[in-house]
Amino acid sequence: MRFVSRIMIGVAATTMVAIGAPASANATTATPVTPVTTTSSHFYDADWGPYFSSDHKAKAEGHVTVDKKRFKFWYWKTFFVKEKVCSFDKKSHKKHCEFVVKKIKKHVWEWRFNYFYTVDSTLTTYKWWGRDKCAWETFKVVDNDGHATFNSFSNCRKHPADYSFSGKNAAHIYVDVSRGNRHEPTGFHSGWQDVYHAAA
Numbered sequence: 001m002r003f004v005s006r007i008m009i010g011v012a013a014t015t016m017v018a019i020g021a022p023a024s025a026n027a028t029t030a031t032p033v034t035p036v037t038t039t040s041s042h043f044y045d046a047d048w049g050p051y052f053s054s055d056h057k058a059k060a061e062g063h064v065t066v067d068k069k070r071f072k073f074w075y076w077k078t079f080f081v082k083e084k085v086c087s088f089d090k091k092s093h094k095k096h097c098e099f100v101v102k103k104i105k106k107h108v109w110e111w112r113f114n115y116f117y118t119v120d121s122t123l124t125t126y127k128w129w130g131r132d133k134c135a136w137e138t139f140k141v142v143d144n145d146g147h148a149t150f151n152s153f154s155n156c157r158k159h160p161a162d163y164s165f166s167g168k169n170a171a172h173i174y175v176d177v178s179r180g181n182r183h184e185p186t187g188f189h190s191g192w193q194d195v196y197h198a199a200a
Contacts, residue, residue, distance in 0.1 A: 043068035043115065048195045053177045053188040058135030060177045062121035064196045073112040076105050118166045119173060119195060123155040127179075135177070136185040139165070140192060142172040156182055171198050 042065045049061030081104060086097040125135035134156040142148045155161035174192040178185040 042066060044117075044196070046196075048175070049193070051175060051177045051190050051193045053135070053179050053190055055179065055188045057125065057127045058137075058177050058179050058188070059124045059126070060121055060135070060137040060175055062119065062195075064117060064119050064173065066115050066117045066196070066198075069114050069116060070111050071114060072109045074107060074109045077108045079104050079106060114168050115170070115198065116166065116168045117170050117173070117196065118164060120162070120164045121153070121175075122160050122162050123153060124160040125155050125157070125179075128156060128158045132179050132181055132186050134180050134182060136180045137163075138176045138178070138185065139195065140172075140174045140176070141167060141170050142174075143169055144171045144198075146171075152185075154180065154182070170196065172196065 044064070044066035047061070047063050050059050051061070052059050080101055082099045083102055084097055085100045086095055088095050119139065121137060123135050123137050125133065127133055134154045136152065136154045138150060138152045140148050140150055149167075151165050153161070153163040173195040175190075175195050176185075176192055177190040179188040180186040
């Protein structure tokens with residue numbers, strides 16, 4: 001019995017270590033968060049950032065969610081079918097038949113998916129006075145064909161500002177954090193940082 005008890009204690013200790021390990025691995029909020037936990041209703045649900053301008057006087061961080069929705073995609077599909085074609089020879093009074101391959105088109109559909117994303121951000125400036133007092137964040141959204149679109153937001157106030165934008169079917173989303181005036185970024189760029197990458 002004493003030997004069995006030691007085995008049970010060892011198994012319990014191993015289980016506690018295995019359960020505790022993921023919690024400590026996810027303790028750092030600055031690291032990318034893996035998509036979707038079992039408690040989330042979204043296809044992807046993760047925090048991003050914080051990312052800073054190169055002088056650390058502008059900060060951007062936030063959250064991204066992606067919802068997967070199915071739809072019917074209709075298209076024309078070509079089929080090749082064999083048809084038996086017969087003709088009657090009046091002179092020989094015989095029927096001659098042969099198989100002919102014909103090309104036909106049918107309107108068919110298949111299930112496909114759209115991926116609707118929402119990016120939320122909080123933008124903070126730690127220098128809200130003087131020249132180039134604004135914090136800037138510029139998002140680059142790349143679709144599956146490699147085309148890129150951009151969204152830019154600024155904050156020139158002492159308190160953090162919240163922003164949000166949405167779209168669909170993004171392959172990659174990046175953010176560049178910088179400093180600037182009220183009209184445009186002027187410098188201290190962070191470079192493109194990861195916000196979201198679609199699964200391959």
